[in-house]
Every structure is written in structure tokens, then in C-alpha cells.
Amino acid sequence: MENKELKRVIQFGEGNFLRGFVDDFLYELKEKNLFNGDVVVVQPIKQGMCDVLEKQDCNYNLYLRGIENGQVVNEHKFIDIISHCINPYISFEEYLDLANDKNFRFIVSNTTESGIVVNEDDKFEDKPASSFPGKLTQLLYKRYENNLPGFIVLSCELIDNNGLELKKCVNKYIELWELEEGFKRWIDTENDFCSTLVDRIVTGYPKDEAELKKLEAEIGYKDLCLDTAEIFHQWVIEGNYESELPLQEAGFNVIWTDDVSPYKKRKVRILNGAHTSMVLGARLYGLSTVRECLEDETINKFLRKCIFKEIIPAIGGSDEDLKFGNAVIERFSNPFIEHQLLSIALNSVSKFDVRVLPTILEYREKFGYYPAGLSFSMAALIKFYKTNEANDSEEVMKFMAENSVEDILKNRDLWHSDLIELIPIVQKYYDMINENGIEKAFEYVIEEEVI
Ligand SMILES: NC(=O)c1ccc[n+]([C@@H]2O[C@H](COP(=O)([O-])OP(=O)(O)OC[C@H]3O[C@@H](n4cnc5c(N)ncnc54)[C@H](O)[C@@H]3O)[C@@H](O)[C@H]2O)c1
Ligand SMILES: O=P(O)(O)OC[C@@H](O)[C@@H](O)[C@H](O)[C@H](O)CO
Numbered sequence: 001m002e003n004k005e006l007k008r009v010i011q012f013g014e015g016n017f018l019r020g021f022v023d024d025f026l027y028e029l030k031e032k033n034l035f036n037g038d039v040v041v042v043q044p045i046k047q048g049m050c051d052v053l054e055k056q057d058c059n060y061n062l063y064l065r066g067i068e069n070g071q072v073v074n075e076h077k078f079i080d081i082i083s084h085c086i087n088p089y090i091s092f093e094e095y096l097d098l099a100n101d102k103n104f105r106f107i108v109s110n111t112t113e114s115g116i117v118v119n120e121d122d123k124f125e126d127k128p129a130s131s132f133p134g135k136l137t138q139l140l141y142k143r144y145e146n147n148l149p150g151f152i153v154l155s156c157e158l159i160d161n162n163g164l165e166l167k168k169c170v171n172k173y174i175e176l177w178e179l180e181e182g183f184k185r186w187i188d189t190e191n192d193f194c195s196t197l198v199d200r201i202v203t204g205y206p207k208d209e210a211e212l213k214k215l216e217a218e219i220g221y222k223d224l225c226l227d228t229a230e231i232f233h234q235w236v237i238e239g240n241y242e243s244e245l246p247l248q249e250a251g252f253n254v255i256w257t258d259d260v261s262p263y264k265k266r267k268v269r270i271l272n273g274a275h276t277s278m279v280l281g282a283r284l285y286g287l288s289t290v291r292e293c294l295e296d297e298t299i300n301k302f303l304r305k306c307i308f309k310e311i312i313p314a315i316g317g318s319d320e321d322l323k324f325g326n327a328v329i330e331r332f333s334n335p336f337i338e339h340q341l342l343s344i345a346l347n348s349v350s351k352f353d354v355r356v357l358p359t360i361l362e363y364r365e366k367f368g369y370y371p372a373g374l375s376f377s378m379a380a381l382i383k384f385y386k387t388n389e390a391n392d393s394e395e396v397m398k399f400m401a402e403n404s405v406e407d408i409l410k411n412r413d414l415w416h417s418d419l420i421e422l423i424p425i426v427q428k429y430y431d432m433i434n435e436n437g438i439e440k441a442f443e444y445v446i447e448e449e450v451i
Contacts, residue, residue: 009107011082046089051087053085063229064229065230096138105152108155116159118176136166137177150192152192152239197234201334234253235252237255266321273355274306274311276348280384293332293341294333314360345390348384353416360422364421
């Protein structure tokens with residue numbers, strides 16, 4: 001099918017992920033004549049990369065590498081789908097002007113887990129409102145005033161019900177700013193806030209000097225927006241806009257569905273849960289990248305124990321779960337990408353709360369005892385936060401550095417659950433790490449079955 005109608009995209013976020021995922025898909029759609037449009041990037045916060053992107057005409061190189069169907073794939077693309085960038089902190093009128101162009105049909109966003117929030121101090125008159133949903137509400141209001149059709153909004157943030165949460169924030173701004181009922185109705189009837197689940201390991205700008213030099217030599221110049229990622233991708237979207245955005249027809253692993261939640265649970269608990277439960281201990285053990293972890297016998301065994309003996313049995317253990325678990329091992333073993341443990345370790349406390357802790361509690365509920373590997377990873381997390389490699393909010397880092405295992409586990413603001421029962425188990429592993437060293441502690445927990 002040829003799709004010639006002009007359909008433009010407003011993209012909130014200029015980060016590595018969107019450029020290595022959505023922009024890659026749109027670029028390919030256009031190459032295949034399935035999409036006639038472009039992307040305008042809006043920088044969601046004051047500090048960002050938009051000026052850097054603009055300096056290189058918004059074009060950049062993307063490397064996708066891995067093994068596909070047993071074959072080594074190393075794809076290099078020159079992505080030129082972004083027409084321009086707007087920094088609403090500098091050019092607010094230009095930003096609002098986007099609402100006047102009827103050809104904009106899609107909005108995509110990835111503003112991290114912190115982006116979909118309401119700031120009650122924001123004013124409608126602010127140029128711009130501080131939060132992403134505040135800025136979006138300002139744009140949508142202008143669109144409504146212009147009596148133009150609404151948007152299909154595709155949220156990519158890794159939070160539950162991202163589309164719904166974004167819409168809730170917009171509604172909250174309507175209330176705060178006392179905007180009229182008609183606008184609220186227009187939001188409901190003319191716009192679709194789709195929740196989506198994204199999956200691709202995007203390693204971004206190469207952190208390894210030798211790799212960077214090699215890629216730069218291939219490209220022939222210094223690309224400050226150079227992006228790297230794995231080949232694997234999956235985008236599960238609530239809704240069905242295949243006729244307007246023929247992602248499946250273009251061959252992408254895209255699922256249009258009416259419920260994203262089972263896909264999300266599987267991905268967050270297995271893939272992200274495996275990352276978060278492995279990286280802190282592995283870092284204490286002295287490794288730097290995910291690939292190194294897979295090559296190390298001890299960490300490899302630990303990872304497999306967490307995935308196959310603990311996470312998958314806790315979440316259901318279906319064939320799909322098992323297939324996904326095996327795919328995760330393969331993806332983590334990707335010899336072509338260097339995924340830094342320290343970049344995964346960023347903000348690990350909140351990640352642990354969402355990606356690992358629910359599995360520990362579900363496992364306890366289902367089997368009557370706590371899973372050894374995942375409980376151990378909580379001890380490793382606490383130990384890691386006592387080192388100067390921890391990177392989190394100031395408040396979290398101070399609390400984690402100054403408190404005991406017991407006080408940390410009793411903090412309901414961090415864990416949102418009662419973890420009293422878990423204290424002796426985590427304390428045992430924490431003491432073991434301190435007394436015998438991380439290597440011996442790993443060796444012990446790998447063999448342990450029941451706690
Ligand atoms: N890198 C991956 O492999 C991967 C894969 C799937 C999902 N993700 C998710 O994507 C998110 C971004 O990852 P990235 O690699 O693009 O990071 P990045 O640092 O390159 O980009 C972060 C983007 O988020 C925006 N942002 C940051 N804080 C914000 C805030 N408070 N409000 C609004 N916008 C804000 C920035 O402006 C920037 O556009 C992560 O939170 C991650 O959970 C990443
Ligand atoms: O991106 P983060 O920092 O939220 O989490 C680190 C990784 O677990 C994550 O980036 C995965 O690689 C990604 O979610 C795969 O789709």
C-alpha cells in the first residue's frame with residue numbers, strides 16, 4: 001500500500017531511545033513509501049540536545065547490531081526523518097504554532113519515568129509550562145481553539161498505563177487552569193491517548209573509546225547524535241492505526257491490541273527485572289557491561305537462576321514467558337553492543353520497586369518462601385548504594401548511604417509495601433557480602449534453593 005497523505009509527527013523528547021526506536025521506524029516507513037511525513041522534535045526540558053541536533057540538520061547515524069535468525073546483522077542507517085527541533089523555552093510561539101498545522105496527526109513522547117507529572121505551580125500563561133503534560137495541554141488548547149482535528153498520542157514512557165496517565169495529567173491541568181468543558185469534551189472525543197509498551201535495548205552514544213573511533217572512522221565525521229541499539233524491537237500499542245501508520249506492513253514487530261498489560265508485565269519483570277537484579281551485584285563484583293556479565297560463569301548462573309527459577313515461575317511460567325526469558329539471554333549476550341552496567345544502575349531504587357520487588361512478593365505469595373536470587377539482589381542494591389557509584393536523587397542517595405538494612409526496608413515511601421518479613425533474609429546476604437566478599441556471596445546464593 002502506498003500512503004501518500006501528509007501526516008506529520010510531533011515528538012516530545014530528543015533522547016537516544018526515541019531516535020533509536022520510533023524515528024527508525026518512521027524513517028523506514030518513509031523509505032518504503034508507506035508514510036509521507038516527518039518529525040518535529042520538541043525538547044521537553046530546559047537542558048537538552050536539540051541545539052546539537054539542529055547543528056547537524058537533525059540528521060544522525062544509527063547502528064543496529066545483533067544476531068537475527070542466526071545471522072549477524074550490522075545495519076548502519078543515516079536517519080533524516082526529523083525536519084527540525086523546537087526548544088519551547090526559547091521559541092514558545094513557534095512551539096504553539098505547531099497546533100495550526102492540520103497535517104500533524106501523531107504525537108509521540110518519551111520523557112522518562114519522571115516526565116508524566118503535574119506541577120501544580122504551572123500557569124496556563126507560562127511560556128512554557130514546566131512539565132511535559134502542561135506543555136502538551138497548552139498545545140492541545142491552541143489546537144482546539146483552531147477547531148482542528150485532535151491527535152493520536154503514542155506514549156512510550158515505561159510507566160503503567162502511560163497513555164491513560166498522560167490523559168489524566170492533561171485533565172488535571174484543565175481543572176487547575178479552569179479551561180472550559182468544551183475543551184475537555186474535545187480532548188475526549190477528538191484525541192486518542194494510546195498506552196504503549198516499547199522494547200529495544202538502545203545503548204546510545206558509544207561510551208567505549210575504541211568503539212567510538214571505529215564507528216567515526218566508518219562514518220567519516222564526528223556525529224554527536226550517533227546512536228546504537230540492538231536489532232530486536234517490539235512495540236505493543238493499545239488501539240489500531242495500522243491503516244495510517246502501517247508499521248506491520250513495513251515488517252516491524254508491532255502489535256496493535258486492546259490490552260498492553262500482559263506484554264508489559266512480561267517485559268518489565270523479565271527483561272528490566274533481570275537487568276536491575278543483576279547489575280548492582282555485578283558492578284560490586286567488578287564487571288562493567290552486560291556482555292561481560294554473560295561471559296562470566298558466576299554472574300551468568302546467577303542471572304539464569306533469577307530469570308528461570310524465580311521471575312518466570314512467579315509471574316506465571318507460560319510458554320510465552322519462557323520464550324521471552326530465552327530471548328532475553330540471547331539479547332543480553334549480543335556481542336556487538338556494550339551496555340554499561342552503570343547506565344542501567346541509574347535510579348535503581350525506584351526501578352527495583354517496580355521491576356523486582358513485585359516479583360519477590362508474588363513469589364512469596366505463590367510458593368510460601370522468598371526467592372534467594374532476587375532477595376540477594378536487594379542486599380546487593382543496598383551495598384551498592386554505600387559506594388560512590390550510586391546515582392540517584394540526592395534524597396535517595398543520602399538515605400541509602402546513611403541507613404541500616406532494617407531501616408531501609410522499613411521505608412514505605414521507597415517500597416510501598418510492608419517488608420518487615422524480608423529484613424532477616426536481606427540482612428543475611430548483606431552480612432555475607434561484607435564478611436566473605438561479593439564473589440563468595442554470589443557462589444553461595446547460586447546454590448541456595450529455599451530460604
Ligand atoms: N535506552 C533504552 O534501552 C530504553 C529502552 C526502552 C525504554 N527506555 C526508556 O526511555 C527513557 C529515556 O531513555 P533514553 O535512552 O532516550 O535517555 P536520554 O537521556 O537519551 O533521553 C531522555 C529524554 O527524556 C527527557 N526528559 C528527561 N527528564 C525529563 C522530565 N523530567 N520531563 C520531561 N522530559 C524529560 C529528555 O529531555 C530527553 O529527551 C528511559 O527512562 C527508559 O526507561 C530506554
Ligand atoms: O532504560 P532504563 O534506565 O529505565 O532501564 C535500563 C534497561 O533495563 C532498559 O533500558 C532496557 O534495556 C530497555 O527497557 C529494553 O527495552
